[in-house]
Amino acid sequence: MKCNVCNSKLIFIFTKKVLYKYDVDYFQCSNCQFIQTQSPYWLKETYKNNTLGVLDVGAVNRNVLMVEISERIINALFPSASKFLDFGGGTGLFVRMMRDKGYNFYRQDKYSENIFAKYFDINDLKDFTKFDLLTAFEVFEHFENPIDEINNMLLLSDSLLFSTELQPENNIEDWWYFVAEEGEHISFYSIETLREISNRLNCFFFTDGSSIHFLTKRRFPIDNKKFKRILFPLRIVVYRKLIEKLFLCKHRRQKRQSLIKKDFNYIKSKLNSSNQ
Numbered sequence: 001m002k003c004n005v006c007n008s009k010l011i012f013i014f015t016k017k018v019l020y021k022y023d024v025d026y027f028q029c030s031n032c033q034f035i036q037t038q039s040p041y042w043l044k045e046t047y048k049n050n051t052l053g054v055l056d057v058g059a060v061n062r063n064v065l066m067v068e069i070s071e072r073i074i075n076a077l078f079p080s081a082s083k084f085l086d087f088g089g090g091t092g093l094f095v096r097m098m099r100d101k102g103y104n105f106y107r108q109d110k111y112s113e114n115i116f117a118k119y120f121d122i123n124d125l126k127d128f129t130k131f132d133l134l135t136a137f138e139v140f141e142h143f144e145n146p147i148d149e150i151n152n153m154l155l156l157s158d159s160l161l162f163s164t165e166l167q168p169e170n171n172i173e174d175w176w177y178f179v180a181e182e183g184e185h186i187s188f189y190s191i192e193t194l195r196e197i198s199n200r201l202n203c204f205f206f207t208d209g210s211s212i213h214f215l216t217k218r219r220f221p222i223d224n225k226k227f228k229r230i231l232f233p234l235r236i237v238v239y240r241k242l243i244e245k246l247f248l249c250k251h252r253r254q255k256r257q258s259l260i261k262k263d264f265n266y267i268k269s270k271l272n273s274s275n276q
């Protein structure tokens with residue numbers, strides 16, 4: 001077996017229990033740091049499992065954040081763009097939210113039912129022209145053959161805005177992103193991996209350094225620093241701090257902590273005990 005990204009030699013790193021029963025080997029590429037599982041024979045089982053996604057308690061929050069981020073990127077880099085595609089768009093919630101804000105988004109997803117964006121599916125489009133921008137949130141880690149998949153995405157649009165968590169520097173074995181309980185995540189990227197992909201596909205590559213990335217065949221007048229500024233504008237950071245200081249300090253201190261992380265661990269422990 002070779003690296004699914006760059007074809008270099010793989011190094012065995014550890015074994016994890018996938019779907020509570022399969023001992024699955026994980027490998028890392030000696031060249032681009034890409035981590036992949038052994039050939040994922042359990043995927044069929046994973047995707048027909050009806051508890052699919054029960055651990056994805058962050059899904060709604062992620063949609064809200066991705067709407068903000070997409071809006072900033074589109075306004076800054078695609079001000080006159082007219083057609084967008086959300087690839088692997090799931091229930092269509094993101095597409096609906098973007099359409100609510102005036103962005104002409106369509107949904108694509110081979111595996112999941114379109115609930116919120118009916119009539120705005122890629123299959124509803126009669127004439128095919130390329131999309132100005134394709135978004136793909138939490139999709140890349142599901143790819144069995146990243147290069148083929150990304151090549152196909154580039155046929156749909158020259159520019160891809162996507163999210164996938166980058167590998168942590170230390171304690172990689174404990175990384176929550178493996179989610180071996182559900183067996184869906186099989187491909188894990190580092191900055192090096194994404195650079196390798198970008199070079200192979202003749203793209204320009206930008207990243208926030210942790211989870212939001214941008215691959216494009218077009219030449220934009222930005223560097224990586226500017227890209228980050230578009231994602232996280234200084235004015236918003238400063239403004240928030242100022243508001244907190246001036247008016248909201250009392251309320252801010254009482255602001256409740258999100259329950260996402262707690263719920264994730266709770267559901268995980270529930271699953272663990274029912275699968276023992």
Ligand SMILES: [Zn+2]
Binds near residue numbers: 003005029030
């Ligand atoms: Zn590689």
Ligand SMILES: [Zn+2]
Binds near residue numbers: 138141142184185
């Ligand atoms: Zn996922």
